[in-house]
Amino acid sequence: MGDVAMLFPVLCAVLTQNDIKITLFTRPVFAPIFSSIKGLEVIGVDLKKTYKGPLGLWALAREIRALKPDHFLDLHDVLRTKIIRGYLGLMRLTTSTFDKGRAEKNKRVNAFDPASPWLISTHERYAKGFRALGLKVDLENLSLHSDLGVHSESTIEHGPGLSQEVLTFIKSLKTQSGRLIGFAPFAAYPGKTYPLDLSEKLCQTLTEQGHQILLFGAPGYEAQQLSALAEHQSNVHVLAGKWTFAHELEIIGALDLMIAMDSGNGHLAANFGIPVVTLWGATHPSLGFMPFGQEIERQLYADRGQYPELPTSVYGNKLPQGYSDLMRSISVAQIAAKVEEVLA
Incomplete structure (x- = not known):
């Protein structure tokens, strides 16, 4: 769940800093994480039943294509989403993913030096995926705060x-x-x-x-x-x-x-x-x-x-x-x- 939750501030930045519509596909259990983001459409994807296996992923890819998006950005980059990207490519929809930094993370762990510069955050990696599409994503000046009004x-x-x-x-x-x-x-x-x-x-x-x-x-x-x-x-x-x-x-x-x-x-x-x-x-x-x-x-x-x-x-x-x-x-x-x- 951590990787999914880390997407929240990035989507806040993208949607407030660009005139764009985003449809997010995620597991239904994670949908409440994003419910407060204005302008974001969240569609729950049940990978264990409705979209299980290659045929289920094909059905999901067809539903994504039916939305007529300008682009599909994969912010998970695992086997399932790679298959979906392949299907969407056959449907002539442009797709891209982001750099998870797997190699550099493993390299740092194997030769860890606390004095070495930190790797870029997962938030920043997500942001770079959006920036590659020509979008503005400024995380430095993004302020997240609770507007629930509960402190008195x-x-x-x-x-x-x-x-x-x-x-x-x-x-x-x-x-x-x-x-x-x-x-x-x-x-x-x-x-x-x-x-x-x-x-x-x-x-x-x-x-x-x-x-x-x-x-x-x-x-x-x-x-x-x-x-x-x-x-x-x-x-x-x-x-x-x-x-x-x-x-x-x-x-x-x-x-x-x-x-x-x-x-x-x-x-x-x-x-x-x-x-x-x-x-x-x-x-x-x-x-x-x-x-x-x-x-x-x-x-x-x-x-x-x-x-x-x-x-x-x-x-x-x-x-x-x-x-x-x-x-x-x-x-x-x-x-x-x-x-x-x-x-x-």
Whole structure:
């Protein structure tokens, strides 16, 4: 989901800086991410049923061609989308893709030097794909902010993007003390996930400082683990498995800060202009995955002194022997101090 969420600010820039219409094809579950972008048409694509296999992709390509677009830009560049580009080429529709930077990312991981210049961000890579079509895309001066109006009770009533259910929930939290802090300790791989026992201690530390903690995660296992974590703590609220994704996005827009791993939740919060403190374990932000508009000082890293092979891979799916506890090298005290620094 992270790569998809990182497209949000780029589409905002393209549509506000150019007289253009864009139709975005994405998985239905991701559609709510883009619902607030004016002028963007989002079409959900079910690749497991309606558009499954080569014949399904052929049907999708025909539907794309029927829209009579001037161009098809592939911002995923995987086997399925390469097949679609091939089909569209047979239909005489011009297509292009973007440079994911696979080779340079792997090269940097294999010979990592923290002093080397950072690679360009995924946001910038997306932007270059649009610029190649002659479009203006200025990300430097793009400002993303939440317009939900949730930071005081007097403005909550006028938040244009809040459903009634979320409005009631946020108002109930805002009547209590402290700031609203989102915390998403899970990630796709163990080398990017914050340990649950330390997550519990972090929640306790932050609530003792007067804050409200909102726990984000996937339904099922993650929701169960977060519920157990929060069971004996006050002012810790589990959202996982209790709200729709669209509602979770509304709640994220109401946060004062998000603590996230190298995963989708940090990017979702950044899309609202929310400060994000990101914990980096097996991966590193210099590969281009830092949430949009965030300061380098908000990035916290596992200790390369203890774990010199970090980053272990581009996406964190490789974990050398003896590295299972690498996320423990980011202490609760370190995170809590950074949170207070950012909120100050």
